[in-house]
Amino acid sequence: MSVMKTKHFKIRYIVLSLLGAILLAAFIFMHFGGFSTGKNANPEEFAKYAQSVEDITIPENTRIIALGEATHGNVEFQQLKLDVFKQMVNKYNMRAFALEGDFGGCEQVNRYIHGGKGTAQAAAAAIGFAIYRTDEMAKLISYMRQYNDNAAEGDDLRFYGFDMQRYAHSFHFLLKFCKELGVDTKNLKKLMDGEEWSSEYDNSARMEIITQVKTELEGKKNAAQAVHFADMLLQYCELQVGTNSSTLRDKLMAENVEWILQQEQQLGYERIFVSGHNSHVAKWGSFDSMGKLLSNKTDNGYYVIGTDFYKTNCNLPSSSLGKRTNQIFYSHSPLAKTAKMAGLEICWLNFRDIPHDSELAELILQYTYMGTLGERYSWLMRLIPPSYRMFQPPAVLYDSMIFVTNANPIHIITE
Incomplete structure (x- = not known):
């Protein structure tokens, strides 16, 4: 091989290597929303204060308890509606479930759980949004109907919509x-x-x-x-x-x-139980969210549980693709990542339990990224990670949080 050919070969090798490195870096960035999955706290300290969903408690003066969801398109966040509502019914005598859904459609559900005709799946479809045509929502509705079948007069559960x-x-x-x-x-x-x-x-x-x-x-x-x-x-x-x-x-x-x-x-x-997206139920933000307005009006009677994921495989609609697809995202929340490192698949962290002089106390009051996906997917989200993250102090937005390590996509029932 001549000296000239050897030189050209080396140049092509260097160029291809650089191009490969750039493509690899771009793939990592677009997949993880950065060049890593973010920072974390001490897993052992986190585990000291993390509890199960069954351990959730709320202050006695609470009038509205709100459960947020970091995404609409994950099974676990829909399951949490039922899991947390059951705790509120059994522990705090709540009888009202209010959903970020059409008021008229939710009245259809309310009539079904009071003995109306049809099926739980048909009742869920009446709410008017594809995200509620799921087995998880049907299970929530079925639970409420079964409860009412055996409830004493005046002790029945009621289903409302506030959209x-x-x-x-x-x-x-x-x-x-x-x-x-x-x-x-x-x-x-x-x-x-x-x-x-x-x-x-x-x-x-x-x-x-x-x-x-x-x-x-x-x-x-x-x-x-x-x-x-x-x-x-x-x-x-x-x-x-x-x-x-x-x-x-x-x-x-x-x-x-x-x-x-x-x-x-x-x-x-x-008391009433309210369920909606994190961005709506958060009690503070750059705009007057529903939660912020309610928090200001109820004199400490508004208690909100936010949610986040470490990794989500989320069911989202895409206007460019003309269909719903499952997309993987990472929240970059240090709290969610620490929950994963502590080996906790789903856990509840009550911010009031955390000592003021601990590492966690400092972390929950710092501005940090948290996952927040709505009903939209665009490939541009891969290039702009803040478009699917909220950058706020967790303890300012919420009173406590539930973390899901790996969130799985919902399956929307089409018939």
């Missing part, structure tokens, strides 16, 4: 209540064409007709629920024209949770 992103079920329930209460429904019926809004009416016209119906209902006895269905439709319309829809939605959800609490208190129950 307003759907309108069909709320409209049909409002129509039914109007007929029962003797309120004219002629104009109201014109708003719907089958299961969709009639194209003849815009939001302002719809809101005017619904407001008229609401005013008539307010003059009737025992019309509180009917009035709330009207409010749900008005909220939906308001959300369509709001300039900052995310902030407005959280404000409206907070109002709806307050309404649910009032209904339960009228029935003699002082």
